[in-house]
Amino acid sequence: MSSSVLVVGAGLIGTSIGLALRGDRDVLLQDPSQEHLSTAQARGAGRPWTGEQVGLVIVAAPPARVASLVGEHQRSQDRAFFTHVASIQSRVQHDIEAAGCDQTSLCGGHPLAGRETAGPAAAAADLFEGRPWVLCPTASTREEALAAVQALVTSCGANGVVMTAEDHDRAVALVSHLPQVAASAVAARLVGSPDAVAVSGPGLQDTTRIAASDPALWTDILVGNARFVGPLVRDLAADLARLSGALAQVTDQATGEMAAGRAGIADLLRRGQSGRGLVPVKRGDHDSDFTRVAVSVPDAPGQLAGVFVCAADAGVNIEDVRVEHLPGRPTGVLELLVHLTEREALQQALTAAGFAVIRTA
Amino acid sequence: MSSSVLVVGAGLIGTSIGLALRGDRDVLLQDPSQEHLSTAQARGAGRPWTGEQVGLVIVAAPPARVASLVGEHQRSQDRAFFTHVASIQSRVQHDIEAAGCDQTSLCGGHPLAGRETAGPAAAAADLFEGRPWVLCPTASTREEALAAVQALVTSCGANGVVMTAEDHDRAVALVSHLPQVAASAVAARLVGSPDAVAVSGPGLQDTTRIAASDPALWTDILVGNARFVGPLVRDLAADLARLSGALAQVTDQATGEMAAGRAGIADLLRRGQSGRGLVPVKRGDHDSDFTRVAVSVPDAPGQLAGVFVCAADAGVNIEDVRVEHLPGRPTGVLELLVHLTEREALQQALTAAGFAVIRTA
Numbered sequence: 001m002s003s004s005v006l007v008v009g010a011g012l013i014g015t016s017i018g019l020a021l022r023g024d025r026d027v028l029l030q031d032p033s034q035e036h037l038s039t040a041q042a043r044g045a046g047r048p049w050t051g052e053q054v055g056l057v058i059v060a061a062p063p064a065r066v067a068s069l070v071g072e073h074q075r076s077q078d079r080a081f082f083t084h085v086a087s088i089q090s091r092v093q094h095d096i097e098a099a100g101c102d103q104t105s106l107c108g109g110h111p112l113a114g115r116e117t118a119g120p121a122a123a124a125a126d127l128f129e130g131r132p133w134v135l136c137p138t139a140s141t142r143e144e145a146l147a148a149v150q151a152l153v154t155s156c157g158a159n160g161v162v163m164t165a166e167d168h169d170r171a172v173a174l175v176s177h178l179p180q181v182a183a184s185a186v187a188a189r190l191v192g193s194p195d196a197v198a199v200s201g202p203g204l205q206d207t208t209r210i211a212a213s214d215p216a217l218w219t220d221i222l223v224g225n226a227r228f229v230g231p232l233v234r235d236l237a238a239d240l241a242r243l244s245g246a247l248a249q250v251t252d253q254a255t256g257e258m259a260a261g262r263a264g265i266a267d268l269l270r271r272g273q274s275g276r277g278l279v280p281v282k283r284g285d286h287d288s289d290f291t292r293v294a295v296s297v298p299d300a301p302g303q304l305a306g307v308f309v310c311a312a313d314a315g316v317n318i319e320d321v322r323v324e325h326l327p328g329r330p331t332g333v334l335e336l337l338v339h340l341t342e343r344e345a346l347q348q349a350l351t352a353a354g355f356a357v358i359r360t361a
Numbered sequence: 362m363s364s365s366v367l368v369v370g371a372g373l374i375g376t377s378i379g380l381a382l383r384g385d386r387d388v389l390l391q392d393p394s395q396e397h398l399s400t401a402q403a404r405g406a407g408r409p410w411t412g413e414q415v416g417l418v419i420v421a422a423p424p425a426r427v428a429s430l431v432g433e434h435q436r437s438q439d440r441a442f443f444t445h446v447a448s449i450q451s452r453v454q455h456d457i458e459a460a461g462c463d464q465t466s467l468c469g470g471h472p473l474a475g476r477e478t479a480g481p482a483a484a485a486a487d488l489f490e491g492r493p494w495v496l497c498p499t500a501s502t503r504e505e506a507l508a509a510v511q512a513l514v515t516s517c518g519a520n521g522v523v524m525t526a527e528d529h530d531r532a533v534a535l536v537s538h539l540p541q542v543a544a545s546a547v548a549a550r551l552v553g554s555p556d557a558v559a560v561s562g563p564g565l566q567d568t569t570r571i572a573a574s575d576p577a578l579w580t581d582i583l584v585g586n587a588r589f590v591g592p593l594v595r596d597l598a599a600d601l602a603r604l605s606g607a608l609a610q611v612t613d614q615a616t617g618e619m620a621a622g623r624a625g626i627a628d629l630l631r632r633g634q635s636g637r638g639l640v641p642v643k644r645g646d647h648d649s650d651f652t653r654v655a656v657s658v659p660d661a662p663g664q665l666a667g668v669f670v671c672a673a674d675a676g677v678n679i680e681d682v683r684v685e686h687l688p689g690r691p692t693g694v695l696e697l698l699v700h701l702t703e704r705e706a707l708q709q710a711l712t713a714a715g716f717a718v719i720r721t722a
């Protein structure tokens with residue numbers, strides 16, 4: 001088997017794969033856009049494909065184009081394996097079957113490293129570093145095809161996770177598409193209420209951040225995965241309708257339904273807290289292993305640096321950082337996530353350096 | 362008018378007010394808990410009240426206790442003004458009326474600086490720095506009473522925002538209580554799906570962060586503001602039910618409703634993007650004035666510091682920071698928010714210092 005690869009589509013993902021494989025594999029590039037091809041080549045992602053036989057073809061094109069590109073290259077490649085990087089797997093797999101492609105040499109995949117920014121200029125050699133990369137072999141996929149794609153994933157520094165196309169689409173519907181929908185729906189309610197937004201805090205900031213994403217791109221994603229996103233959105237709507245019923249019960253104290261309403265509200269909040277506990281904070285650790293130390297920082301160049309230098313000198317590893325902005329003031333509060341065992345050391349070091357530790361939680 | 366104040370309730374807010382006023386006013390403290398009182402006094406928030414007449418009484422107790430405490434102190438204070446810090450205003454105002462308190466000397470308020478952590482030990486002198494502090498005078502409130510509370514707000518470093526109790530409760534329902542509900546509802550859907558969470562990214566992290574909040578505390582808040590939160594949750598549920606209908610339309614391509622479904626999906630996403638545009642990033646500036654520079658950072662003490670020192674040396678002010686964790690890997694991606702005009706300088710400085718700038722957006 002040749003170790004050369006052909007990347008079909010020199011966009012963000014294709015070019016990043018080329019950059020990640022540099023020095024490791026002979027990477028050939030193809031793209032209908034001469035500009036994309038030149039940019040990718042100039043960045044060192046590979047050289048233009050001129051009909052060479054390769055060991056692996058990676059179709060990094062929009063989902064709707066994948067099946068026809070796989071078919072096209074299967075006709076000219078004699079011994080290659082095939083993969084793609086579609087963000088939705090079931091529909092692409094269906095298209096590939098319908099197009100009559102050879103499925104024994106193919107294993108679909110999806111690196112979970114997407115960004116809002118597109119194109120080869122935004123590509124990066126370490127885009128996949130430490131990220132999950134889902135692999136979706138079918139019953140027809142030969143073991144060697146799966147192994148070839150797994151080797152690619154490893155070379156890119158990602159972690160291969162094998163699941164069926166259906167399981168993949170169901171998972172991303174839950175952990176990526178549903179949060180997008182919720183963020184957009186909450187943010188949509190802010191339209192026309194700038195006065196209320198003026199008294200908002202960091203909770204609103206975080207909860208609506210991804211609502212800034214490109215609506216056109218996300219319309220495509222939601223349409224493409226409507227089969228799995230639809231029922232989740234319906235269930236979320238039902239949970240919220242139930243909650244609004246519970247809130248109506250506690251509003252009308254005369255009906256004696258106060259206790260039932262209260263229980264309904266508490267139930268959703270408790271389930272939410274449990275669900276949040278599943279979300280990894282760092283290296284699979286969960287919230288309870290860590291603590292937050294908040295420090296007041298004047299908003300001027302060098303002040304943030306001082307806090308981090310201070311932590312570094314004390315040998316404390318900052319696991320996460322959040323800046324809490326103070327509207328209208330040139331100061332902010334920096335929240336540092338550290339392991340419980342390091343809280344004491346960090347607090348002492350910061351205080352000794354003259355920083356105001358506001359609280360620990 | 363005496364410049365002395367009596368803080369009734371030495372919890373997080375009351376003690377923080379005492380600390381903020383230190384050196385500026387004579388602060389007297391009262392609390393049924395001797396432990397809270399001692400802690401607050403030891404931290405320098407004030408001295409125990411022994412029946413002195415004061416100029417301003419600040420009731421910093423749970424909403425359900427406010428009216429009776431106001432009444433109690435109005436009986437012994439001859440010339441004082443009164444305020445409270447309840448997170449929900451209408452109900453407290455109603456209680457105060459029902460209890461027959463004097464309303465001419467009273468103006469309710471709410472500093473938007475709440476934290477999960479409670480108690481005097483978590484208090485901080487700069488808790489209110491730059492934060493909005495809503496003031497809710499009624500038709501009965503005398504001008505001098507509003508002025509006395511406004512002077513308190515200014516002394517605490519906060520920004521006074523005058524609105525009616527109803528407007529306040531409606532605003533926090535939208536910008537604080539609704540995001541909490543949405544975060545909890547999304548996180549609740551994760552229960553039982555740890556495999557799916559394993560392929561999640563930063564979007565899920567941000568969107569569900571506040572779902573970790575205390576369910577008991579939030580049940581009280583939602584029950585207390587059910588009148589305004591209820592309709593918002595009902596409307597959010599309706600938006601999501603409509604979206605799930607649109608997703609059903611695009612799933613069944615045979616019905617010819619594809620275009621209508623697509624339009625419905627795009628509409629919610631676009632409205633969400635508009636709403637998000639209202640959320641201030643910093644000093645009233647909005648997303649479009651800023652850009653994000655992402656840099657790869659090994660997860661070891663001192664590495665984060667290096668990035669900030671580098672930015673400081675280049676005179677670049679980091680407006681916001683986000684750490685994107687790479688599950689299972691000892692590296693992370695640091696996203697730095699800087700003003701558009703400083704992007705170039707930051708990129709050059711980081712690259713010169715040997716840091717890998719992954720992308721700018």
